[in-house]
Amino acid sequence: xxxxxxxxxxxxxxxxxxxxxxxxxxxxxxxxxxxxxxxxxxxxxxxxxxxxxxxxxxxxxxxxxxxxxxxxxxxxxxxxxxxxxxxxxxxxxxxxxxxxxxxxxxxxxxxxxxxxxxxxxxxxxxxxxxxxxxxxxxxxxxxxxxxxxxxxxxxxxxxxxxxxxxxxxxxxxxxxxxxxxxxxxxxxxxxxxxxxxxxxxxxxxxxxxxxxxxxxxxxxxxxxxxxxxxxxxxxxxxxxxxxxxxxxxxxxxxxxxxxxxxxxxxxxxxxxxxxxxxxxxxxxxxxxxxxxxxxxxxxxxxxxxxxxxxxxxxxxxxxxxxxxxxxxxxxxxxxxxxxxxxxxxxxxxxxxxxxxxxxxxxxxxxxxxxxxxxxxxxxxxxxxxxxxxxxxxxxxxxxxxxxxxxxxxxxxxxxxxxxxxxxxxxxxxxxxxxxxxxxxxxxxxxxxxxxxxxxxxxxxxxxxxxxxxxxxxxxxxxxxxxxxxxxxxxxxxxxxxxxxxxxxxxxxxxxxxxxxxxxxxxxxxxxxxxxxxxxxxxxxxxxxxxxxxxxxxxxxxxxxxxxxxxxxxxxxxxxxxxxxxxxxxxxxxxxxxxxxxxxxxxxxxxxxxxxxxxxxxxxxxxxxxxxxxxxxxxxxxxxxxxxxxxxxxxxxx
Ligand code: ADP
Ligand code: ZN
Ligand code: ZN
Numbered sequence: 001x002x003x004x005x006x007x008x009x010x011x012x013x014x015x016x017x018x019x020x021x022x023x024x025x026x027x028x029x030x031x032x033x034x035x036x037x038x039x040x041x042x043x044x045x046x047x048x049x050x051x052x053x054x055x056x057x058x059x060x061x062x063x064x065x066x067x068x069x070x071x072x073x074x075x076x077x078x079x080x081x082x083x084x085x086x087x088x089x090x091x092x093x094x095x096x097x098x099x100x101x102x103x104x105x106x107x108x109x110x111x112x113x114x115x116x117x118x119x120x121x122x123x124x125x126x127x128x129x130x131x132x133x134x135x136x137x138x139x140x141x142x143x144x145x146x147x148x149x150x151x152x153x154x155x156x157x158x159x160x161x162x163x164x165x166x167x168x169x170x171x172x173x174x175x176x177x178x179x180x181x182x183x184x185x186x187x188x189x190x191x192x193x194x195x196x197x198x199x200x201x202x203x204x205x206x207x208x209x210x211x212x213x214x215x216x217x218x219x220x221x222x223x224x225x226x227x228x229x230x231x232x233x234x235x236x237x238x239x240x241x242x243x244x245x246x247x248x249x250x251x252x253x254x255x256x257x258x259x260x261x262x263x264x265x266x267x268x269x270x271x272x273x274x275x276x277x278x279x280x281x282x283x284x285x286x287x288x289x290x291x292x293x294x295x296x297x298x299x300x301x302x303x304x305x306x307x308x309x310x311x312x313x314x315x316x317x318x319x320x321x322x323x324x325x326x327x328x329x330x331x332x333x334x335x336x337x338x339x340x341x342x343x344x345x346x347x348x349x350x351x352x353x354x355x356x357x358x359x360x361x362x363x364x365x366x367x368x369x370x371x372x373x374x375x376x377x378x379x380x381x382x383x384x385x386x387x388x389x390x391x392x393x394x395x396x397x398x399x400x401x402x403x404x405x406x407x408x409x410x411x412x413x414x415x416x417x418x419x420x421x422x423x424x425x426x427x428x429x430x431x432x433x434x435x436x437x438x439x440x441x442x443x444x445x446x447x448x449x450x451x452x453x454x455x456x457x458x459x460x461x462x463x464x465x466x467x468x469x470x471x472x473x474x475x476x477x478x479x480x481x482x483x484x485x486x487x488x489x490x491x492x493x494x495x496x497x498x499x500x501x502x503x504x505x506x507x508x509x510x511x512x513x514x515x516x517x518x519x520x521x522x523x524x525x526x527x528x529x530x531x532x533x534x535x536x537x538x539x540x541x542x543x544x545x546x547x548x549x550x551x552x553x554x555x556x557x558x559x560x561x562x563x564x565x566x567x568x569x570x571x572x573x574x575x576x577x578x579x580x581x582x583x584x585x586x587x588x589x590x591x592x593x594x595x596x597x598x599x600x601x602x603x604x605x606x607x608x609x610x611x612x613x614x615x616x617x618x619x620x621x622x623x624x625x626x627x628x629x630x631x632x633x634x635x636x637x638x639x640x641x642x643x644x645x646x647x648x649x650x651x652x653x
Pocket of ligand 3: 369370371372374387388389390391392606
């Protein structure tokens with residue numbers, strides 16, 4: 001009787017052996033007893049002996065054929081090893097929930113092939129032609145490209161044409177987009193153009209739809225899989241190309257449990273399959289720029305906007321002498337000009353809610369969350385103070401809890417208050433607010449976007465959600481408010497992120513027809529970053545940052561890992577990391593530096609205290625050797641003082 005080695009989603013670095021009366025396909029799901037429960041696992045091997053005796057038996061084999069085929073299994077094993085994450089958790093996280101729950105692997109609703117497709121009426125530009133030819137010349141083998149094209153330069157057009165070529169050869173294409181960049185518009189563009197099934201994989205789908213999309217990718221029925229980060233794990237037997245749009249975007253990094261970077265993993269998948277990889281963006285990350293400099297990526301440039309459209313004019317509005325309100329007079333005047341010409345205007349403010357501060361004008365008491373080291377944000381429509389870290393809500397106090405005076409006021413602006421203020425300046429103009437509060441309901445975002453796409457003059461107020469990917473043809477002007485916090489951040493990547501954000505947001509303006517305009521309100525008009533942003537010289541700015549990182553030996557010139565511990569008792573979290581640091585230092589690896597433990601920038605979140613230990617090395621191998629030692633010994637420390645912890649390889653914040 002064969003013995004089956006099974007991976008189970010538990011936070012342990014091992015697999016489990018079970019008895020079976022027949023062999024099981026490697027990569028198939030099995031139901032097995034585990035403790036008092038029955039759980040779903042993945043069969044990894046058929047063996048004839050085990051190191052353990054008294055094996056339990058498999059309860060049920062759920063699949064005759066593997067759910068995870070060999071190429072995907074190899075890819076997932078690689079990822080588990082690189083991120084030092086338990087293999088069972090990695091394997092099960094890579095499948096849609098319905099498969100994890102043991103539901104049948106059967107497509108419910110096959111989508112039809114498109115009846116007709118339509119081609120654009122423009123000619124592609126010389127730059128686009130060169131990019132397409134360069135990529136297609138490298139088919140059927142691994143080759144990495146950076147498609148560096150300014151906003152509106154027609155990168156998506158390049159994706160569509162190379163995708164069509166790959167499809168013509170009977171192969172599939174995987175397109176990854178940022179979480180909030182996967183707009184209905186992007187999906188529609190692929191569906192309208194390509195004579196194949198396009199399946200989307202993203203969080204707005206229900207579980208049945210997610211399973212169908214996964215299975216159509218696996219069966220080869222879908223020619224194109226368009227998805228957010230988890231789509232990197234979609235099984236695609238005829239995969240011919242991977243495209244990562246907006247590669248610099250932070251949402252490619254998963255920030256909980258299995259902390260992988262879909263962008264970084266795309267290199268591994270493309271190499272394993274032996275196919276081209278295209279990273280597209282207007283604002284390459286420093287990691288990607290370095291890869292291009294080291295000739296690990298071939299750089300293709302689209303320096304101009306397509307269709308003869310020019311880049312928007314960008315200017316600063318000096319807010320140093322401004323004391324009152326969110327909007328400068330100059331910004332209001334500019335908005336008026338565009339609106340009176342029937343154009344749309346967008347205001348970007350990266351904070352939802354009404355006001356970020358609720359405080360006492362007498363004694364300067366400030367409302368803080370009882371569970372976090374963070375301010376409570378006032379939300380007017382529900383008249384509540386809300387913590388954006390733990391979600392706790394509270395009625396606003398009437399009198400100051402500190403001095404008893406009735407002198408409590410709000411300070412600062414969020415989207416909700418900005419919308420209200422705009423209403424008083426522009427009484428007759430529709431205002432469309434897009435943030436997490438106004439898009440919670442399914443389809444709400446799609447409805448808002450549809451309104452904007454109708455082209456009617458309006459003011460759009462939005463957060464990050466609007467920063468990238470959108471192509472609103474009647475949007476002529478963008479105003480950027482309150483980005484100064486980015487200059488004060490302790491994250492060493494903050495200026496890189498800020499420059500990317502400004503350029504991406506600016507890139508929404510004037511994407512067809514007349515030149516657009518961007519106005520940035522700031523109290524730091526002399527900051528050197530603006531010098532580059534105003535003249536659209538991201539590359540020069542980023543090169544300067546790269547030099548700084550090199551001389552400071554920071555990523556991407558060094559490799560980092562972060563070990564975060566958290567506990568209700570502050571001392572326990574800190575002690576745990578001290579002990580880990582001691583363990584790591586006993587591994588004699590001089591090339592790995594260890595810093596910490598240090599308190600997280602927000603020390604307390606939802607009643608837990610967070611501490612970090614940073615590991616850094618110029619030598620990736622040495623770093624990983626140390627992490628492997630850590631993984632081996634961690635369980636012995638953990639038991640002692642009940643802390644939660646996670647490891648983040650290549651952390652981004
Ligand atoms: P990006 O992805 O670089 O932001 P898009 O591919 O969305 O740019 O292109 C921006 C706009 O320009 C779209 O409306 C697109 O249809 C149009 N476009 C793309 N290529 C051309 C071209 N060669 N000539 C004219 N218009 C083009
Ligand atoms: Zn007071
Ligand atoms: Zn809180």
